[in-house]
Amino acid sequence: MRWACILLTQLALDGELRGRADHTQPLVLAAGPAQRRVIKAVNPAARQLGLKPGLSLIAAQALASGFVMADYDEQQIEHWQRFLAAWAYRFSSHVSLDYPRALLLEVESSLGLFGPWPRFEQRLRSELTELGFGHRIVLAPNAAAARALANVHDGLVVDEHGLRREIERLPISRCGLAADSAAALARMGLRQVRQLLALPRDTLARRFPAAVLLHLDRLLGVQPQALDCYVPADEFEARIEFNFEVDSHQALLFPLRRLLSDLRVFLAGRDCGVQRFTLSLQHRKLDDTRLPIGLLAPERDAQLLFEVTRSRLEQLQLPGPVLALRLQASDLPAFVPQPKQLFVERPQQSQPWEQLRERLRARLGDQAVYGLVAVADHRPECSWRADRQGGGEPVPGGGPRPGWLLPESQPLNDLLPELLAGPERIESGWWDAGDLRRDYYLVRTRDGRLAWVWQAVDGSGPFMLQGWFA
Amino acid sequence: MSAVVSIDALLRQQRVWKGRGESVPVAIHPTGHLALDQLLPGGGWPESALSEILLAAPGAGELQLLWPTLARLTRAGERVVLVAPPCIPYAPAWLAAGVDLRWLLVIDTEEREALWAAEQCLRSGSCAAVLCWPQRIDDRGLRRLQLAAATGQTLGFACRPLREAVNSSPAALRLALDCHPRQVRLLKCRGALQPGQAVAL
Numbered sequence: 296m297r298w299a300c301i302l303l304t305q306l307a308l309d310g311e312l313r314g315r316a317d318h319t320q321p322l323v324l325a326a327g328p329a330q331r332r333v334i335k336a337v338n339p340a341a342r343q344l345g346l347k348p349g350l351s352l353i354a355a356q357a358l359a360s361g362f363v364m365a366d367y368d369e370q371q372i373e374h375w376q377r378f379l380a381a382w383a384y385r386f387s388s389h390v391s392l393d394y395p396r397a398l399l400l401e402v403e404s405s406l407g408l409f410g411p412w413p414r415f416e417q418r419l420r421s422e423l424t425e426l427g428f429g430h431r432i433v434l435a436p437n438a439a440a441a442r443a444l445a446n447v448h449d450g451l452v453v454d455e456h457g458l459r460r461e462i463e464r465l466p467i468s469r470c471g472l473a474a475d476s477a478a479a480l481a482r483m484g485l486r487q488v489r490q491l492l493a494l495p496r497d498t499l500a501r502r503f504p505a506a507v508l509l510h511l512d513r514l515l516g517v518q519p520q521a522l523d524c525y526v527p528a529d530e531f532e533a534r535i536e537f538n539f540e541v542d543s544h545q546a547l548l549f550p551l552r553r554l555l556s557d558l559r560v561f562l563a564g565r566d567c568g569v570q571r572f573t574l575s576l577q578h579r580k581l582d583d584t585r586l587p588i589g590l591l592a593p594e595r596d597a598q599l600l601f602e603v604t605r606s607r608l609e610q611l612q613l614p615g616p617v618l619a620l621r622l623q624a625s626d627l628p629a630f631v632p633q634p635k636q637l638f639v640e641r642p643q644q645s646q647p648w649e650q651l652r653e654r655l656r657a658r659l660g661d662q663a664v665y666g667l668v669a670v671a672d673h674r675p676e677c678s679w680r681a682d683r684q685g686g687g688e689p690v691p692g693g694g695p696r697p698g699w700l701l702p703e704s705q706p707l708n709d710l711l712p713e714l715l716a717g718p719e720r721i722e723s724g725w726w727d728a729g730d731l732r733r734d735y736y737l738v739r740t741r742d743g744r745l746a747w748v749w750q751a752v753d754g755s756g757p758f759m760l761q762g763w764f765a
Numbered sequence: 766m767s768a769v770v771s772i773d774a775l776l777r778q779q780r781v782w783k784g785r786g787e788s789v790p791v792a793i794h795p796t797g798h799l800a801l802d803q804l805l806p807g808g809g810w811p812e813s814a815l816s817e818i819l820l821a822a823p824g825a826g827e828l829q830l831l832w833p834t835l836a837r838l839t840r841a842g843e844r845v846v847l848v849a850p851p852c853i854p855y856a857p858a859w860l861a862a863g864v865d866l867r868w869l870l871v872i873d874t875e876e877r878e879a880l881w882a883a884e885q886c887l888r889s890g891s892c893a894a895v896l897c898w899p900q901r902i903d904d905r906g907l908r909r910l911q912l913a914a915a916t917g918q919t920l921g922f923a924c925r926p927l928r929e930a931v932n933s934s935p936a937a938l939r940l941a942l943d944c945h946p947r948q949v950r951l952l953k954c955r956g957a958l959q960p961g962q963a964v965a966l
Contacts, residue, residue: 648844648891655882659874667866669856679856685866690857698828698859699852743944744824762855763824 297403300441301419302431303379303396308336309428310375311365314535316549321362325352335367365538372396378557379428380525384564386419391438391522397445399438399522412452426560438522439513443471455516462514463489470514476507530625531561540616544609547620551608552601554622559597568593568630574604577619586611589661590653591683593628599650606657673723674731675700675761694719695737697747697762707748707758712738720752737764777807794920797833800964801949806956810834814937815911815921819930819952823851826942827924829966830949835894836863843893846886848872849879851898880906887913887921894920908935
């Protein structure tokens with residue numbers, strides 16, 4: 296087995312920055328009680344102002360002004376780690392979250408599909424950069440070694456033969472031992488793991504907790520380690536909270552695009568599409584505004600989802616300023632991509648029909664786009680129906696039928712129509728309360744058009760116009 | 766060198782009027798009516814352009830004119846969209862005319878949105894033909910449709926009242942349908958000899 300460790304170097308900060316359009320603004324993340332808030336992470340712009348982690352917020356405010364502060368939220372960090380695990384699930388069936396702020400991937404079995412490793416690694420890096428997460432990647436024969444080596448290396452690849460040499464070079468303070476053990480070893484004058492490995496095992500076992508020896512054995516691959524398998528969630532839920540009140544649609548578009556691209560990453564990892572999802576706009580005092588969005592077929596394309604959601608969002612009247620945006624998707628059916636022709640005959644900029652259809656439905660209403668289905672019934676009103684997909688077979692027999700049918704029959708506004716054919720009696724439907732007994736005629740009206748008209752069977756009443764032979 | 770263009774492609778664009786050539790080029794979109802095909806310069810509908818059909822009244826023969834084209838397109842698996850038709854397309858009759866209903870779609874909407882929908886369908890390039898029935902449309906609206914048809918390389922058909930014949934139009938082809946007798950008159954045709962000729966439908 297070969298394990299890749301993706302160490303997420305600044306997970307909290309990257310997660311926070313993703314929700315913001317402006318990356319040049321100084322940003323600090325602070326945690327702790329309200330009286331003693333301590334800065335936990337800063338972005339490069341804030342570092343330029345002289346701010347650094349560990350500084351108390353009061354000191355920071357004395358040092359500089361004009362920076363933005365956000366909460367250092369452990370829950371958010373966990374959320375982003377799970378999100379990235381969903382992303383990584385595309386590349387490996389065994390993704391582990393056992394180490395905080397790191398992803399462990401078993402990659403040997405994936406190399407056949409994504410390999411060789413340099414290309415695979417390049418792909419992981421470019422996708423992570425696109426998602427906006429800083430990272431270090433190390434490949435090692437076991438998970439503990441990969442995690443420990445990621446502390447000091449980036450892009451290192453170690454096999455079984457080189458493992459011991461690399462582990463021996465690790466500084467003890469960064470090899471993943473518990474802080475008190477590492478401090479005790481440092482006080483003993485030990486700096487490198489090599490010195491630690493040179494000590495007799497029985498004295499180490501006597502003087503230190505069992506975890507130290509266990510960890511050393513795991514690093515060297517002597518002791519196997521069982522890691523939990525990440526299981527992707529059955530539904531997607533993400534939320535972006537604003538630090539200010541948003542009351543225009545335009546300002547919601549950037550976070551919306553972010554949410555939907557996260558959704559796409561999640562869907563790609565699970566190899567499914569989304570058919571129904573709900574966007575909730577959260578207000579301060581009012582109830583959430585919910586915007587349910589339904590598609591005709593499962594989709595995964597972020598651009599399509601964004602177009603559809605955007606056009607529905609623009610029709611929405613906001614009852615008040617929005618504080619947070621939340622996206623929930625629980626209906627995740629399998630995604631079957633539409634086959635495309637290799638030699639495209641249509642122009643380059645053409646838009647797929649599915650995208651066009653969703654766009655039309657979003658603006659004109661869910662029922663606006665339909666196909667026609669021919670139904671085997673002689674009554675004109677019952678011989679067709681609207682459906683998602685048109686179809687049907689021609690019904691044998693019967694006289695000529697007009698191409699246009701009026702929604703409702705109306706009296707024929709013509710004094711002396713010329714009878715061309717008829718009568719053709721249609722008498723049907725006594726079983727379903729749609730009883731109909733009529734004599735149909737083909738007539739030519741005064742202005743030369745051909746009309747399909749009917750009269751009651753007993754010959755009473757006016758000619759009623761049913762359709763046009765256009 | 767992308768500037769090299771074959772002379773056939775240039776001639777097909779019909780920007781230059783030519784005298785009656787002895788050979789009619791093979792049409793990409795024949796109308797299905799032999800007499801009409803012979804009258805039209807490309808031997809069929811102008812491709813990637815808007816064709817206007819002017820009617821004395823709804824139901825004056827537009828389907829007879831268009832059904833052969835729609836049947837040919839849908840049978841080839843190409844999508845045809847009707848944007849806000851004036852009446853319900855009567856499915857059995859359309860089937861009998863040879864139209865494959867699996868590839869026919871209806872967009873039901875009001876007049877204002879219909880133009881937007883028609884333009885979207887024309888521009889998208891995912892439909893082979895788009896039919897619309899604009900009642901109140903000005904020159905600019907028609908030009909938008911014409912441009913959208915050219916962008917999406919789609920056949921566009923606009924059915925309008927006959928009284929609009931006096932107004933100018935940017936459409937590549939304008940046909941008038943008469944009921945008495947049933948005939949098609951050529952009002953305007955890009956790249957053709959003096960219009961005004963008529964053929965019986």
